[in-house]
Amino acid sequence: MNSSLIVADTEERAALRESVGKLVGKYGHDYFMDCSERHVEPTELWKDLGAAGFLGVHLDEAYGGGGGTMTDLAVVVEEASTQGCPLLMMVISPAICGTIIDAHGSHELKSRWLPGIADGTLKMAFAITEPDAGSNSHEITTTARPDGEGWQISGTKYWTSGIDEADAVLVVTRMPDAGPSGRHPLSLFVVPTDSAGLTFQPIKAALRQPEHQFTVFLDDVRVGPEALIGEVGKGLTQVFAGLNPERITAACISNGIARYALGKASRYAKERAVWKGVPIGAHQGVAHPLAESYIGTQLSRLMAFRAAELFDAGADAAEASNIAKFAAADSSLRSLDQAMQTHGGNGMSLEYGLADLWFVARMLKTAPVSREMVLNFVAQRSLGLPASY
Template identity: 55%
Template sequence: MTESNAPFSESEERRALRKAVAELGRKYGRDYFNAAYREGRKTTELWEEAGKLGYLGVAVPEEYGGGGGEIGDLAAVCEELAAAGCPLLLMVVSPAIVGTIIAQYGTEEQKQRWLPGLADGTSTFAFSITEPDAGSNSHRIITTAHREEDGGWRLTGGKTFISGVDEASHVLVVARTADHKTGNLKPALFLVPTDTPGFTWQEIPMGIVSPEKQFTLFFDDVRLPHDALIGSEDAGIEQLFAGLNPERIMAASFATGTARLALELATAYAKDRQVWKTPIGAHQAIAHPLAQTHIEIELARLMTQKAAALYAAGDHMGAGEAANMAKYAAGEVVCAAVDRAIQTHGGNGLAEEYGLVQMLAGSRLSRIAPVSREMVLNFVAQFSLGLPKSY
């Protein structure tokens, strides 16, 4: 495909960023990533190199050691690493969610303290919102922060399916505080060091091929200083969604990158594998699903770029709609891409050496997290179409 300077094309700078990140990803590749998983290692070398090269901090403001770019730039980094076979889940969490929230709502002291490490990869933060009995309903979370007489906080409750706590120095926790006027509970964000007394976690065994693990968290009267609060305790849902929209944009890029890799493997195999007179890629039963996958990937990528552009422009409602649509489209296509790639390979698709069967569980997760396809459809039905709320 030829490049152009049409308005819908990415900037020359972002295309150059993609090329550089793709080269880094190929330096490590699928074999490195899968070996780290099998051996119980982390992808530390890749994370550190990406940080040193400025890729992790590309969207962090320049005055705090970052590249001063947009969420679309960080999403491009995430997509290219995934397309190279090195999907870094903590990119979605640490620089995208936590970095964005601190940059927008943190005090100057908090920004100076935390953003440089997020930018260069020397600090890794986790993010926790999901709870066992709340699911996607953030209004039902029960993790609660109580203000103490000394101005600090006491945190109680628990979270589940939280990524990378074992690698993080801190966890940004979505809790609830009591409104001093009404007494009603409302969301607030707290940065909790992972070595804080009373904070423990337990790994959740998962069938996903990834060095990054999932955990259930427990907060048993965790005492926090007053400046553990990020942003205002009165900001409510606004500051939460400042991080959740970038999360959806990043999750979409994570999925489309994996879909691109699956399509690349399937296409190469279809060009080479010959059973009858011509390679199997000449048969429409093989060619058409792969062509369909290519179309669906490009559509998902375009919607992701639109969401990132709207977010950068400050259109948060428009960005929310587009980010949800992008995440939906990317989740659908990555599942289809991996399934079609396996089908293209026949029995070889289930052999580990071809690298596809390892993608199955991870691709399926893209239809569930960080927001399920059903909740996206609820959002679109209610806010885009104006239909009555069903829940």
């Protein structure tokens, strides 16, 4: 099933898609799940992705990147997921952290972190969510206090993915004093994970993926002035530089899972014969739900790549990015569910490589932004309706 044709790839992006598919396909879903079950990093795959220039394809060439675009990274993320390897760290390290540092970091920060993020020798986690703040970044309490030339950071972060395999974490903090609006301005810092006072503990979750989730404790963690991204108190703008790439690449993971699942379902439906030697795919009760899932996936892919194109053009990509994430998460779950249904009882067997993706696909309905918050955004920003909160 070649479902990439509906996306208008340039010749270069078609070649990129093919190259990523071949590289990740050598590892495949069994490798991904083996890493997940053993709680080990997919080190070999990550190293190969970095060496091939795929992880930093969108980052500045001057700092080790490929000089490409967010659309290029979207191709990489989707194609890796289509091969059965939906790597969340691709969203976190290069897409969120790499993009924010590339856009707002000092020369020193870019030189220190971007080459490693691009070639896969370094990883960076992202810490924004807090136990009592959730999606409302204005309510975070993790505070950065001036300390001579540097800063002391204290607070707790929640559902921080992959910090155990990261070399640093990009921490969203607030300033000690409120501004004229009564809100505390935000500032972003890059904190090495071996910093004194930084600890974390795992959160038990149903997810089957290499990346695990953590509660992070920052107890007077001291960082120097070089750790600050951009200007003090301008963190909200900087965060938004990473949120649209986050939503775009999360949508691409969902769309890749859908393509992977539909590919397996269509092959099974052509091979499986139960009644009089006729493949089950010849029956409309099997064929039509798969066709409808395919349509939903293609529509979601178009929106994801449209959002990436808007981002690359410097246009306001917030609406398209949110809609892409929303649509992709829903269509991915429908496609995966229908693929499992097509397999009958085998759909529940881990041998067939579908059921083990369920919670990853389901997670993307809630994170990195919940469908309810997307609906709030669309209601208020797109339709002009009164704010509900």
